[in-house]
Amino acid sequence: MTVIPRSHPRYRSLVVRAGLAEQMQRGLVVPEGLMAHGRGEAFDYLLGERTSPSAARAERAAAAKLLLAKHPVLSVNGNVAALASREVASVARAIPHLQVEVNLFHRTPRRAELVAGELRAAGVKTVLGVRPTARLRGLASDRSWVDPRGILRADVVLVPLEDGDRAGALVQAGKFVIAVDLNPLSRTAKVAQLPLVDELTRALTRVRREALRLRKEERRTLEKVADAVSGPELRREALRTIQERLLRLSKARA
Numbered sequence: 090m091t092v093i094p095r096s097h098p099r100y101r102s103l104v105v106r107a108g109l110a111e112q113m114q115r116g117l118v119v120p121e122g123l124m125a126h127g128r129g130e131a132f133d134y135l136l137g138e139r140t141s142p143s144a145a146r147a148e149r150a151a152a153a154k155l156l157l158a159k160h161p162v163l164s165v166n167g168n169v170a171a172l173a174s175r176e177v178a179s180v181a182r183a184i185p186h187l188q189v190e191v192n193l194f195h196r197t198p199r200r201a202e203l204v205a206g207e208l209r210a211a212g213v214k215t216v217l218g219v220r221p222t223a224r225l226r227g228l229a230s231d232r233s234w235v236d237p238r239g240i241l242r243a244d245v246v247l248v249p250l251e252d253g254d255r256a257g258a259l260v261q262a263g264k265f266v267i268a269v270d271l272n273p274l275s276r277t278a279k280v281a282q283l284p285l286v287d288e289l290t291r292a293l294t295r296v297r298r299e300a301l302r303l304r305k306e307e308r309r310t311l312e313k314v315a316d317a318v319s320g321p322e323l324r325r326e327a328l329r330t331i332q333e334r335l336l337r338l339s340k341a342r343a
């Protein structure tokens with residue numbers, strides 16, 4: 090592997106890329122996942138590579154919604170396992186009834202095992218979806234497999250970096266979908282009831298922190314927090330964040 094100098098201004102981004110490339114060699118990440126990551130990076134640039142105030146509110150609402158849920162599930166694909174297994178494990182610890190399920194767009198038994206292995210190594214005790222036996226309606230082939238103990242019976246699903254079709258099928262199946270997607274224009278962000286327009290590790294870290302803060306609150310308080318945001322408004326605010334930033338930058342002298 091190439092050595093990345095610490096002094097490089099985009100050190101973190103380069104380290105993450107090298108990690109993803111390595112995980113692709115192992116078969117955990119698919120080539121399409123690298124492209125999806127590139128699109129995410131582009132939107133993060135536009136958003137200023139930090140959590141916007143509206144994303145922070147959305148992440149607080151997400152924590153409340155997950156705490157209120159009967160069967161909350163966090164869905165994990167190859168990119169999520171490669172980028173944020175530790176954060177997934179921390180969210181699962183902060184919300185003890187939350188289940189973690191492997192959910193692959195390009196599913197093979199080996200990839201499912203690799204994702205599960207990554208999650209277990211990071212401290213996730215139970216990983217569902219390694220050999221799923223149920224299917225979601227409205228989706229073709231491999232993409233429809235779900236675990237009957239997990240996503241099939243879930244009421245709230247946290248789906249980072251999900252494809253628009255599958256997020257839509259989850260909504261059709263009556264689930265409340267919380268998406269993590271840096272692109273406020275993507276179909277995923279549009280169909281999800283609660284889109285978190287933020288980078289994956291930042292989003293999960295905040296969801297965890299808010300869950301720990303809100304854990305002892307009464308249902309009524311949690312319901313208020315969860316209802317304080319709306320999907321269309323969050324997407325508009327993300328677009329406004331980008332617009333205002335570009336406008337400011339376009340007027341700057343240097």
Ligand code: ATP
Pocket residue numbers: 125126127128129130132172250251252253254269270271272274275276277278287288289290
């Ligand atoms: P669709 O319109 O079907 O939702 P898409 O544009 O979302 O398509 P996908 O390949 O389904 O494309 O999803 C990748 C999405 O994940 C992109 O929108 C990208 O912005 C987002 N993304 C990639 N990496 C990250 C990341 N680290 N954190 C948050 N979002 C990310």
Ligand code: MG
Pocket residue numbers: 250251252253270275276277278
């Ligand atoms: Mg998408």
